[in-house]
Amino acid sequence: MSRLALMLLCLASASRGQMTASGDMTITGQTGMGTAVPQATLEIKLSSADAYTLRVSSPNGAPLLLIDKAGQMGIGLVPSGALLDVNGRGDASDIGLHLRSGNSSSTVSSSQIVFAYDSSGTYRHSLRTRAAGGQNIGNAVEFYLWRSTGQPSTLGSMNVASLQASQSVSSASVHILPAGDPVYELVVSNGQTTGAGKVMAAAITTHSRRELKSDIAYFSDAEEKQAYDETKDLRHAQFRYKRIGPRGWEADPGAPMARGLIYEDAPDSIRSGVGKSLVVENRLSNLEMALKSANEYIAWLETKISELEARK
Amino acid sequence: MRPARALLLLAALASGAYAQTSVVGDAWIVGPVLIGTTTASRSRVNVAASSGTLTPFQISGVDLTPFLRVGNDGKVGLSTYSAANLDVNGSGDSANVALQVHSGNLYQSASGRAQIAFGQDGTTNRRHHIDSVHVDSTAHNSLDVLIWSPDAGAANVATMTVVSLVTISTASGATVHVRPAGDPVAELTVSDGGGLGLGTVHAAAQVTPSSRDWKSDISYLGERDAAAAFDRVRGLRHVSFRYGRRKGGGFVRDTRAPLRRGLMYEEVPEILRGPGESVNATQRLVDAEMAFGVLARRLEAIRKEVGP
Numbered sequence: 314m315s316r317l318a319l320m321l322l323c324l325a326s327a328s329r330g331q332m333t334a335s336g337d338m339t340i341t342g343q344t345g346m347g348t349a350v351p352q353a354t355l356e357i358k359l360s361s362a363d364a365y366t367l368r369v370s371s372p373n374g375a376p377l378l379l380i381d382k383a384g385q386m387g388i389g390l391v392p393s394g395a396l397l398d399v400n401g402r403g404d405a406s407d408i409g410l411h412l413r414s415g416n417s418s419s420t421v422s423s424s425q426i427v428f429a430y431d432s433s434g435t436y437r438h439s440l441r442t443r444a445a446g447g448q449n450i451g452n453a454v455e456f457y458l459w460r461s462t463g464q465p466s467t468l469g470s471m472n473v474a475s476l477q478a479s480q481s482v483s484s485a486s487v488h489i490l491p492a493g494d495p496v497y498e499l500v501v502s503n504g505q506t507t508g509a510g511k512v513m514a515a516a517i518t519t520h521s522r523r524e525l526k527s528d529i530a531y532f533s534d535a536e537e538k539q540a541y542d543e544t545k546d547l548r549h550a551q552f553r554y555k556r557i558g559p560r561g562w563e564a565d566p567g568a569p570m571a572r573g574l575i576y577e578d579a580p581d582s583i584r585s586g587v588g589k590s591l592v593v594e595n596r597l598s599n600l601e602m603a604l605k606s607a608n609e610y611i612a613w614l615e616t617k618i619s620e621l622e623a624r625k
Numbered sequence: 626m627r628p629a630r631a632l633l634l635l636a637a638l639a640s641g642a643y644a645q646t647s648v649v650g651d652a653w654i655v656g657p658v659l660i661g662t663t664t665a666s667r668s669r670v671n672v673a674a675s676s677g678t679l680t681p682f683q684i685s686g687v688d689l690t691p692f693l694r695v696g697n698d699g700k701v702g703l704s705t706y707s708a709a710n711l712d713v714n715g716s717g718d719s720a721n722v723a724l725q726v727h728s729g730n731l732y733q734s735a736s737g738r739a740q741i742a743f744g745q746d747g748t749t750n751r752r753h754h755i756d757s758v759h760v761d762s763t764a765h766n767s768l769d770v771l772i773w774s775p776d777a778g779a780a781n782v783a784t785m786t787v788v789s790l791v792t793i794s795t796a797s798g799a800t801v802h803v804r805p806a807g808d809p810v811a812e813l814t815v816s817d818g819g820g821l822g823l824g825t826v827h828a829a830a831q832v833t834p835s836s837r838d839w840k841s842d843i844s845y846l847g848e849r850d851a852a853a854a855f856d857r858v859r860g861l862r863h864v865s866f867r868y869g870r871r872k873g874g875g876f877v878r879d880t881r882a883p884l885r886r887g888l889m890y891e892e893v894p895e896i897l898r899g900p901g902e903s904v905n906a907t908q909r910l911v912d913a914e915m916a917f918g919v920l921a922r923r924l925e926a927i928r929k930e931v932g933p
Contacts, residue, residue, distance in 0.1 A: 334646045342651035348654040357670050361915050365668035369695045370684040378695045399711045403746030408850040414676045414715025414723035423721040423782035428740050430729040430759035438757050438768050459790040461763045473790040473799040485730045490812050491799045508834035510812030513822040545921040552840040564841040572911050589836035610924050617931050
C-alpha cells in the first residue's frame with residue numbers, strides 16, 4: 314500500500330505530456346514502455362510506427378545493440394534478415410561469438426550450440442566442446458545428431474564426428490563415429506571399435522611426386538625376394554572386432570566376421586609405427602614386388618625346363 | 626488491476642526534473658523513451674551512451690549478474706562481461722546449453738534456412754553457413770556445412786555442401802558424407818557432389834586396426850580358403866569405365882569423367898562385396914595376397930620337381 318500512499322501524496326497520478334528528466338532516474342517497480350500492463354520488470358512494447366524496439370547506441374550514434382520491429386537483434390549493426398546478426402571485422406583478431414559452456418569431463422553434457430527443428434524445439438542436434446589443461450587428449454569439438462531412437466524432446470546423443478587434439482604425429486585428428494582414442498589424422502570408427510568403420514570412395518590416392526620425397530632408395534632384388542617370402546608367408550585369419558566397454562575391450566558376438574591379418578603375426582615391413590595397425594600401401598607394395606619376383610622365378614623355371622627338354 | 630501499479634513519474638506539473646528522479650512504484654510510459662539523448666530515432670527505447678559510460682545498457686539479476694550487458698565497446702554479454710562481439714556465459718558438465726537456434730529444416734523441405742551464417746568482414750558477403758535438418762526417423766537427420774563459392778553470388782549464402790554429418794539406418798547409424806550425393810551407407814562416404822561414393826581420398830597411407838587385442842573369434846584361414854581365393858582372383862573380370870553423372874533419379878553417361886579401371890559389383894564374388902553395391906578393396910587385397918601364396922607354393926613345388 315506504500316506505493317498507493319506515495320501516489321496520493323504526489324497529487325499527480327500521471328504525466329500525459331512530454332516529460333524530461335535531465336538527471337538520473339530510478340524506478341523501483343515494474344516499468345512498461347509502450348504498455349500499461351508490463352509482463353516483466355521491464356517490458357518494451359512496440360507501436361506500429363516504431364522501427365526499433367530497443368536501440369542502444371554509442372556517443373557518436375553507432376548502433377551497439379538493436380532490436381527491430383520484427384524481433385531481429387543486431388549487435389553492432391542494423392540486423393539484415395537474421396534473427397541474431399553479430400557484426401565483426403575480418404582479419405583483425407576479432408571474435409564474433411564466444412560461448413562458455415565447454416565441458417571438462419568426458420560426459421560432455423553441456424552444449425555450446427543446439428540446433429532445433431523449427432520453433433517446436435524438438436529433434437535437436439548439437440555442437441559440444443571438451444577442454445583439458447596440460448594435455449592433448451580431452452580437447453575436442455564434437456557433433457551430436459538426434460535420431461528416432463531418442464525422444465523428440467531429448468537432445469540427440471549420437472556422436473557422429475569429433476575434431477580432437479590427439480597424441481598422433483600431427484597432434485590432431487578427425488574421428489568419425491568415435492570409439493577410443495585416435496592416433497591418426499583421420500580415424501573412421503563405428504562407435505564400437507577404434508578404426509573399425511568403413512570408407513566408401515571411388516579411389517584412394519597417395520601423393521607420389523619425387524619433389525615431395527627424400528631419402529629415396531629403390532628396393533634391391535634381395536628386398537623384392539624378401540617381399541615375396543613375406544607375402545607368401547602371411548597368415549590370414551577371420552575374426553570379429555571387439556568393442557570398447559567400461560572395462561576395456563570386450564568380445565562383441567554381434568559384430569560381423571571380418572577377414573584380414575593379425576598385427577602380431579605380420580612382418581615389420583607392413584606394420585605401422587603407431588597404433589598396432591597394418592599399412593595397406595605397404596601390403597600392396599609387397600604384393601607387387603612379390604609378383605615381380607614370381608615372374609622372374611617363372612622365367613628361370615621356363616629356362617630350366619627348356620634346358621631339360623633340350624637334353625632329352 | 627494491482628493497486629501498487631501506477632504511473633508515477635513526476636509530481637506537480639513540472640516539465641522537467643533536473644536532479645535525480647525516483648519512482649517508487651511502477652512506471653508506465655506510453656510514448657517513446659529516449660535515454661541519454663533527445664533525438665528521436667523511431668525507436669520505442671533509445672539509449673545513447675555518453676563518452677564516460679562504461680556500460681550503456683544492462684539488465685541484471687537479483688545479485689547484479691549482468692543477464693544482458695552492452696559495453697561501450699559494442700560487445701554484448703549474456704550473463705558475462707563480454708570478450709567477444711557476443712559472449713554467452715554457461716557452465717560445463719551440467720547439461721547447460723549456451724546458444725539454441727530454432728531455424729532447423731524439415732527433411733526434404735525446399736525452403737531451407739541457414740541456422741548459423743558466417744559473413745565476411747562486417748558484411749553479409751560470401752557467407753558460409755551451417756544448416757540442420759530434422760525428421761522423426763532414424764535416417765536423414767543432419768548437420769550440413771556449406772562453403773561459399775562464386776557460383777552462389779557474392780551477396781548470397783553458400784550453396785555448396787562440403788560435408789554432411791547425417792544419420793543413416795544402416796551400418797553404425799550415422800556417417801560423415803563429404804560432398805554429399807545420395808544416401809550414404811559407410812561411416813565415411815566420399816562423394817563428389819554428383820554421385821554417391823565417387824569422390825577420392827588423398828592420404829599418405831591407409832591403415833587397418835590389427836592388434837590381436839582388438840579381435841575375438843580368430844581362426845586362421847587354411848589351404849582350402851587360399852585355393853578359393855586363388856580361384857576368385859583368377860576369375861575376376863577387370864574393366865575400364867567411366868562413372869556416370871546423376872541426373873534426375875538415375876545416372877547418365879559423363880564423357881568428361883576420367884577413365885578408371887576396376888570391377889563390376891554385379892560380377893564380383895559375394896565375399897568381395899561391400900554395402901551400397903560397392904566392392905571392398907581390403908577384401909580384394911586379402912584375396913590377392915592369399916592367391917599369391919598359392920601361386921608361390923606351386924612355383925616352388927615345380928622348382929623342386931625340376932631340380933637345382
